[in-house]
Amino acid sequence: MPRGGWYSVGVVLLFALLPFVYGNHALLFNMMMYLVLAQGINVLFGFTGYLPFGYVGFFGAGAYGASLAILLVHLPPVPALFVGAAVSVLVALLLAPLLRLSGAYFAIASLAASEVVYYIVSNPHLVSLTQGPYGISLAQVYNSGASYATMVVVLAMALAVVVYLRNSHMGLALQAIREEPISAGFAGINVVRERIRAWLLSAALAGLAGGTYAWHVSVFYPKSVFDLNISVFAIVFTLFGGVATLVGPIMGTLLLYGLYNWIGISQPEYFQLVFGIVIVLLVLFLPNGLVSLLRRVKIHVP
Amino acid sequence: MSPSAPLLSVERLSKRFGAFQALDGLTLELAPGEVLGLVGPNGSGKTTAINVISGVYSADAGMVLLDGRSIGGLPIHRRAHLGINRTFQVPKPFKGLTVGENLEVAAVYSRADRAEIGKCLEFLELAPLVGREAASLNSAQQKRLDLARALIARPRLLLVDELGAGLNPVELQRMAQTLTTIARSGVALLVVEHLLGFLRELTSRVVVMDAGREIFEGSLEVAARDQQVIDVFLGG
Ligand SMILES: Nc1ncnc2c1ncn2[C@@H]1O[C@H](COP(=O)(O)OP(=O)(O)OP(=O)(O)O)[C@@H](O)[C@H]1O
Ligand SMILES: [Mg+2]
Numbered sequence: 001m002p003r004g005g006w007y008s009v010g011v012v013l014l015f016a017l018l019p020f021v022y023g024n025h026a027l028l029f030n031m032m033m034y035l036v037l038a039q040g041i042n043v044l045f046g047f048t049g050y051l052p053f054g055y056v057g058f059f060g061a062g063a064y065g066a067s068l069a070i071l072l073v074h075l076p077p078v079p080a081l082f083v084g085a086a087v088s089v090l091v092a093l094l095l096a097p098l099l100r101l102s103g104a105y106f107a108i109a110s111l112a113a114s115e116v117v118y119y120i121v122s123n124p125h126l127v128s129l130t131q132g133p134y135g136i137s138l139a140q141v142y143n144s145g146a147s148y149a150t151m152v153v154v155l156a157m158a159l160a161v162v163v164y165l166r167n168s169h170m171g172l173a174l175q176a177i178r179e180e181p182i183s184a185g186f187a188g189i190n191v192v193r194e195r196i197r198a199w200l201l202s203a204a205l206a207g208l209a210g211g212t213y214a215w216h217v218s219v220f221y222p223k224s225v226f227d228l229n230i231s232v233f234a235i236v237f238t239l240f241g242g243v244a245t246l247v248g249p250i251m252g253t254l255l256l257y258g259l260y261n262w263i264g265i266s267q268p269e270y271f272q273l274v275f276g277i278v279i280v281l282l283v284l285f286l287p288n289g290l291v292s293l294l295r296r297v298k299i300h301v302p
Numbered sequence: 303m304s305p306s307a308p309l310l311s312v313e314r315l316s317k318r319f320g321a322f323q324a325l326d327g328l329t330l331e332l333a334p335g336e337v338l339g340l341v342g343p344n345g346s347g348k349t350t351a352i353n354v355i356s357g358v359y360s361a362d363a364g365m366v367l368l369d370g371r372s373i374g375g376l377p378i379h380r381r382a383h384l385g386i387n388r389t390f391q392v393p394k395p396f397k398g399l400t401v402g403e404n405l406e407v408a409a410v411y412s413r414a415d416r417a418e419i420g421k422c423l424e425f426l427e428l429a430p431l432v433g434r435e436a437a438s439l440n441s442a443q444q445k446r447l448d449l450a451r452a453l454i455a456r457p458r459l460l461l462v463d464e465l466g467a468g469l470n471p472v473e474l475q476r477m478a479q480t481l482t483t484i485a486r487s488g489v490a491l492l493v494v495e496h497l498l499g500f501l502r503e504l505t506s507r508v509v510v511m512d513a514g515r516e517i518f519e520g521s522l523e524v525a526a527r528d529q530q531v532i533d534v535f536l537g538g
Binding site: 169173175177183186188189191192244263 | 394404408451454455
């Protein structure tokens with residue numbers, strides 16, 4: 001088994017079995033969704049150093065791509081998810097020139113790009129195609145059990161991608177690019193191509209998560225699938241746990257999303273406060289996330 | 303193949319940064335296994351020359367030929383595939399990766415196997431550090447790691463930028479031996495260096511630059527007696 005393989009199997013089994021003993025399926029579903037998004041952020045930021053604030057744009061593009069494939073082309077939900085992922089990948093391809101930007105410029109440009117996608121989708125002139133601001137209803141294919149099971153599979157795929165990156169030449173090459181792009185070029189790596197591959201992979205994961213989310217909730221508005229909070233949550237969960245590892249984003253998501261559900265839903269104002277404090281503490285004391293604590297006590301982190 | 307057929311030809315290479323002419327018509331040639339020193343005062347354009355030859359910057363004018371073919375416009379990784387590699391004045395290893403992983407990265411394209419990586423680590427006295435994070439190495443060790451990374455890519459032309467700076471006399475002696483061994487294996491070496499004593503161990507052939515221009519080409523001994531060269535060094 002590759003490094004992190006058993007760990008991933010454990011997490012997937014956990015979410016496959018928990019619904020039989022724990023009633024809050026919405027919480028489990030959303031947690032899986034954030035696990036996928038956090039790993040998608042991890043693929044991009046952890047392995048290449050690009051922080052995509054507009055990451056939710058791919059999630060929304062996947063949600064809409066899948067929904068329109070169901071509504072307009074009458075595809076069954078599961079094939080429609082792949083259409084959704086393909087739409088996200090297409091958007092990512094169109095946005096690939098953003099990778100020429102660095103640091104904060106990239107973060108802001110990706111945010112602006114996701115806003116553009118949002119405005120296109122929610123534009124009242126496109127009602128006949130996207131339902132514009134009125135949102136989407138997939139009532140005829142609603143199936144909470146099947147969509148839950150699908151998210152388990154998507155989670156397995158996301159974890160498999162990161163396990164692959166943790167164990168493969170491609171993952172090593174991406175980390176080298178993140179550390180020192182010029183030296184990576186002299187190591188023979190096609191820096192531009194590898195960055196684009198990671199970008200597309202990361203977009204595909206968000207697209208799959210978005211499509212599966214759309215199917216699961218079956219009624220949604222453009223605002224809810226292009227909600228910037230989704231990006232922010234996924235980014236903070238990932239950073240909190242620790243990037244470029246398999247375990248970091250998982251720990252970050254389980255702990256912080258758990259916390260959010262514990263206090264955030266009943267007392268959102270306290271959650272904002274706690275969330276803010278967590279971010280500040282993170283930046284000050286744990287810039288490499290929770291996994292750096294484990295490493296400090298010599299626990300090997302897959 | 304005749305021994306004098308150049309591997310690298312640089313012809314009237316120029317590079318501007320804004321209004322500043324950093325490289326102004328540099329011309330030089332280098333044959334396989336040959337060592338050429340590139341010297342000159344601070345800011346004379348030595349690093350810029352390496353950057354343009356290796357593809358980090360594009361030239362404004364002039365040509366870089368490898369085996370007689372122009373490589374202008376090729377991205378860095380394509381030049382690395384053709385056999386051009388380099389080290390950096392300020393070393394640039396992959397700091398978050400271990401010493402071993404640093405070389406594995408370079409081995410992906412060149413297909414160097416474990417045994418070769420092991421030999422390279424031994425050759426550059428990095429073997430005991432194989433599991434250490436590159437960030438934890440001192441500057442001399444990071445320079446050797448830079449060099450190891452370049453060697454794993456199987457270069458035919460190696461551009462080294464002030465490898466001697468900051469080394470103690472024992473380290474300098476070893477580095478001179480290392481570079482000599484590399485050149486003897488047939489690799490062409492362009493050595494940018496301030497330490498002329500160190501350079502003398504490697505070669506007697508130098509190009510002296512000033513303000514982006516070549517002001518002397520010939521042997522180190524003659525250069526040391528050349529009035530223009532002396533003026534430039536004392537003035538700079
Ligand atoms: N990226 C850049 N942008 C602007 N100016 C630059 C850039 N790189 C180099 N220069 C300028 O070009 C000139 C030549 O620099 P270069 O680094 O080639 O000198 P050098 O001969 O290597 O000097 P040193 O011996 O100090 O390393 C310097 O004046 C430097 O400030
Ligand atoms: Mg220099």
